Amino acid sequence: MKLEMICTGEEVLAGQIVDTNAAWFGNVMMENGVECQRRVTVGDRLDDLVSVFKERSLVADVILVNGGLGPTSDDLSAEAMALAKDVALVENQEWREKLEAWFTRSGRPMARSNLKQALLPDTAIMIDNPVGTACGFAVKLNRAWLFFTPGVPFEFKQMVNEQFIPFIKHKFDLTSQVALKKMLTLGQGESSLADTLADIDLPCGVTLGYRSFMPYIEIKLFARGEEAMALLSNVESQVIELLGHAIVAHGKVSLAEEIHSTLLGSGKTLSIAESCTGGMIASQLVDFEGSSSYLQQGLVTYSNESKVKVLNVKPETLDDHGAVSIATVEEMAKGVRAILDSDYALATSGIAGPSGGTEGKPVGTVAIALATSKGVYSQMIQLPRRSRALVRSLSTAVAYDMLRRELAGEAVVVDYGSIGRFSK
Structure with a gap:
């Protein structure tokens, strides 16, 4: 047809x-x-x-x-x-x-x-x-x-x-056998992904495609016919092995959907404190029905004063390290988690641009933290030469992926490839 x-x-x-x-x-x-x-x-x-x-x-x-x-x-x-x-x-x-x-x-x-x-x-x-x-x-x-x-x-x-x-x-007769596998990737460009996967020997009837919709690139494996379908899982395994941490979700359109599907009905709760992402993390979750079952609050603490008064960030932390720092974002995450004793809390603080950067912290520098009952994970990423919108959406995606990895029992902070990262 x-x-x-x-x-x-x-x-x-x-x-x-x-x-x-x-x-x-x-x-x-x-x-x-x-x-x-x-x-x-x-x-x-x-x-x-x-x-x-x-x-x-x-x-x-x-x-x-x-x-x-x-x-x-x-x-x-x-x-x-x-x-x-x-x-x-x-x-x-x-x-x-x-x-x-x-x-x-x-x-x-x-x-x-x-x-x-x-x-x-x-x-x-x-x-x-x-x-x-x-x-x-x-x-x-x-x-x-x-x-x-x-x-x-x-x-x-x-x-x-x-x-x-x-x-x-x-x-029409739609009995032809087809199967589709989708994998969402983060942190690598389309050309880089294509180079990495170039050596995969695709069986007859299996095609490999890419769809870019920032901050993600989706990889699609499409099989036509029973023989191709039988080999699809093997091709998928090869893609997963080659791309490693770049794959952040299977069969989902966004990490927000992945987080929502994991937390929905889990009994776990989440609070969010955002600065540079400006409510984007909370907003993408609220797009899904039922998010009220786990999302307790989303606070946009944009000014230093709000970070201190609402989240209990210490003034000396801001004085010594600045708003865009590991120390500040960790206190933000711990502070928002403590308000309602959430199981998890995410926090972001960064310089989305196009101005506001310094030599030590250029535009695109973003600190992200995940607080849990066991402790706090944090990282500083750098996203140079990206638009303000892309800095915010990439930071949101990295924050989600930190939480996703914690929920899956994986290493929370990983190397995505094209996303620069600084340790404490």
Whole structure:
């Protein structure tokens, strides 16, 4: 089965918004054993939409079309599909009734323009949208089924999971054997990782890929067919042996997800005190449902005064060592842990830049500490020539990994390769 995606919208094409739907879709389909072979982005121009529908329907078996189903004049997907198929737009009575009922339940008057969302190409199969006012639809054109979804991310994702994936499983034989392994790495560049793994002899049917989304680089091992799948674990073992400490998670999209999945339901608690990371450590955990079961508090103690008054950092520690120091960050971690007697506590203090550095502590110098009931682990890392955002995100990732390693019973402080580190 040849799967493609057509993304619509002038704002997507012009780069005014980032197309997160496309990235999410490609990843979800790969996890379901289907590779998206091509993606095309088209603006809100009727002729261009008609042209691309006709062109790609001669090649693909299934095309997911995202966007252009709203009530305004620049929402053109249904009209373009009708022109491509040379059929009329007709009102779908079932969807009109659902629209009217939706607005009635919401206690809102329905604008006449919303009725446009009930106009579908003749012979189209209406696809329910349980969380929005724009229904989807499916149409057969040439060799392809075109499956239309709204562009609103939460509507799109629900329809893909609940309607699109069952649709293609019903229409096509998806029994081909595939398997995917993902490993998250930290502290090495893509070229360095590629050099390290260059000598692995990949079996037929197994491919090795990389995805960079800072501060991580994800390594993907994809196997096609039973023979390749049987050899996948051996290839994975080779990657793990070669990369060592650079691998920080398996099958997760971030270290925050790894920490969340480990602490959730464990009965263990965590407190966080942040300076240069400015709440990033706590914020990424709060993105996950259930984080309140282990995250007791996240404090942004940015000023020296707050470090002293809130965390009980000694004034003489700041005077003697400075805010960005092992001594200070250890007292920060111990102080925030003591407030609620948390099992674990993380603390950061650093110079994110672009200014504020000194000869002894240049921009990108960050101190990180992990406090536990048994003691405190700490390290000073240096991240030169990185942007302010990357210094903060890399520091957050290193802090998470210190906690992850402690939870796994591993050495807490390790050498990541391209991340400079200084001992006490």
